[in-house]
Amino acid sequence: MPAEITIGFLPLVDACLPILAHEHGFAEAEGLSLRLVRDMSWATVLDRLLYGHSDAAHMVAPLAIAATLGRGRPAQPLAVPFVLGLNGNAVTMRPDLARRLTAPGQLADPVKAGAALRLVAQERIAAGDRLRFGVVHRHSSHNYMLRYWLAASGIRPDQDVEITTVAPPFCADALDAGEVDAICVGEPWNSVAVERGAGEIVMVTAQIWRRGVEKVLAMKERLVDERRSDVEAMVRALIRAALHFVDPANWDANAAILARPEYLDGSAELIRRAISDQLMLAKGGAIVPFPDFMFQYREAANFPWVSQAEWLYTQMVRWEQGAIVPDEARKAARVFRPDVYRSALVGSAEPLPGASSKVEGSLAGTTVVGTQQGRMTLESNRFFDGGVFDPADLAGYLATLP
């Protein structure tokens, strides 16, 4: 009898790996039977995980840390044995606002666009109608990345502009109705807004942080211990799905699978664009390629770097206007579990980094890094403003941020 694992997910392109692990039999080959449960809000995905309706969940990375630290729910330690992907989100703006930031058919330069946006924000403050941004969840990478860009551009989130939560399926409506001026959301929802003419893609989050952690596979920490061998089998199945996902030969078939009613229930054409790093910025416009828009496999993208969890914790503290609490920092760091990832893949062909933490944002070019097994070359992992995060000093890093 295969071991059953129930996985909760939201209908987003980056729910791809568990879906493909199931559809292509990678889970079965590892002796697992996956049951996928689709929900419509992160709150429900989280509740099902906490109350045992699901064993694991596709989750915005900061939410796993928030749940562990007891933000919004009583604290329950979660564990992340696998990162489902990096980036893949975009900032989509109402067409009139987009025009102030960039020429048609071009992604904006984050530095120049930030400066231009600062002027617009000031005009809007003077007019008594602050700019409004929609993000998908307060504990989301979308929120943190957007705020990182705004703050580094001299725009104070919550003071100069408003940031509210908008459910992904309603992002296009919210832009259309003028409830928000811009959204930061994952695919296919930027492209849906573009197709409807409600917005234009101005920037992708990979421009803000070239290698920003996005969705993770989250589980209750206790369950990772209790079902350790099943969890390791799942890591192996997900790695095989990742390898399949990034192969251009599979893009048509995988887009068709993800588009099905039980998964994303959306357009295979829009999904294929996202998974092939192709973006249509404005309705009827040319397709613009942006390499590594989604980043699902290379450079051990799925390895849960402890430093990523720590960066997310610094941003949580930053926007709560709190201070680093050492005990919380330890718990947040412990959410990402490179030890599980390593033991799942030791002896396989997958490269395993030698370290569990790295200085984020420090690489401008291609760098060979030390490994425990295999060869690994990392490309640029820059933040757009050249910021560098050294996990050895969280409070020091926080002090350098605007």
Add this chain to the structure above:
Amino acid sequence: MRIAIVDESASRAAVIGEGLVALDDCELFVVTERTALVARIAEIDPDIVLMDLGNPSRDVLEEYFAVSRALARPIAMFVDESDDEAIAASIDAGVSSYVVDGLAPHRIRPILDLAVRRFNAFARLQADLAEAKGQLAEREAIDRAKRILMDSRGLTEPQAYAELRKTAMNQGRRIAEIAEAVVTAHELMGGA
């Protein structure tokens, strides 16, 4: 006590409301529209908000409860740690509840229990309806299959039915499945 029921399904909201209306001292507000949801909740200023788990606006509402100064009183996902069972029952039923901080548990529990029961009752109604629809479809398939056998093999109606029944028994399948297979085969062979 002011209770807001947020549910995009108007029929389910009605079933929940019907149950709660019997409670003393409770004023009910049903919100089925998703537009201007937050403004509507601010206006209602509820003590308790009940929302179905499938509602895409849950994150929006939680964000509002977490940061908004518009509601004078803080409101949070109802999680009484001493009572995991009650929460599990509510998640099983598909309803989430948000309660004004400081409201006495003995006032909240009867309302949540009732909401859970009404959600379950609605789910049963839906299941019954789906089953009834399924049975109707099965009967139609059996009637069509009988007609096909009568026309193509010159059987009487009881003979056609007996034929379906015998095949079902031999193959260990349900009559409706055999009937559907006959209808599908007939359509593939160019029958109407």
